[in-house]
Amino acid sequence: DKLPSIRKIATLYNLSKTTVESAYSQLYAEGYVESRAKSGYYVSELFFDNYKKTKKPIPKTVTSKQNYLYDFFPAQLHKEDFPLKLWKRLYNKVVNSDVEFGAYPNGQGELELREQIATYLQNSRGSVKNRILSSRMDLLTPWNSWQN
Structure with missing residues (x-):
C-alpha cells in the first residue's frame, strides 16, 4: 500500500x-x-x-455489571495492604548479593538481551538471528567503544 x-x-x-x-x-x-x-x-x-x-481475531468483549471487591487502581493502594516486610527482605537480599549493577561482563552486552532483541527483529522484520547475535550488536552499548 x-x-x-x-x-x-x-x-x-x-x-x-x-x-x-x-x-x-x-x-x-x-x-x-x-x-x-x-x-x-x-x-x-x-x-x-x-x-x-x-493477526489474531479480536475477541468479543463482554460487559459486566458486576462490582468487584478489589480496586487495582495503583494510586489507591492502602499502606497496610502492601507487603512491606517481604519487600524490604527481598530488596536487601538483592542489594547485598554479588550482582555487578550496571556492569557488562560481555563486551557485546548481555547475551539474554541480545537474544531478545534478535527474536524481536526476527518476528518484526524477518532479520537473520545469526547476524544479530554476532559482533554487530556492538551498537547496543556506548561502553563497547571504550573497551576496544
Missing part, C-alpha cells in the same frame, strides 16, 4: 516537512516502510505479510 507523500501529510496535519521526513525515515529504518525512487513510500511487504500471519 502506498503511503501519502511527505508534502501531503505535512499540509494535512499542519506539520513541518522535516517532521514528516523524520517519521518516515524512522519507519524506514525499522523496516516498516520501503522507499521507491520517484514513487514514494510503501508499507513493507515483509512487515505486512508478518502482520497478516500474526
Whole structure:
C-alpha cells in the first residue's frame, strides 16, 4: 500500500516537512516502510505479510455489571495492604548479593538481551538471528567503544 507523500501529510496535519521526513525515515529504518525512487513510500511487504500471519481475531468483549471487591487502581493502594516486610527482605537480599549493577561482563552486552532483541527483529522484520547475535550488536552499548 502506498503511503501519502511527505508534502501531503505535512499540509494535512499542519506539520513541518522535516517532521514528516523524520517519521518516515524512522519507519524506514525499522523496516516498516520501503522507499521507491520517484514513487514514494510503501508499507513493507515483509512487515505486512508478518502482520497478516500474526493477526489474531479480536475477541468479543463482554460487559459486566458486576462490582468487584478489589480496586487495582495503583494510586489507591492502602499502606497496610502492601507487603512491606517481604519487600524490604527481598530488596536487601538483592542489594547485598554479588550482582555487578550496571556492569557488562560481555563486551557485546548481555547475551539474554541480545537474544531478545534478535527474536524481536526476527518476528518484526524477518532479520537473520545469526547476524544479530554476532559482533554487530556492538551498537547496543556506548561502553563497547571504550573497551576496544
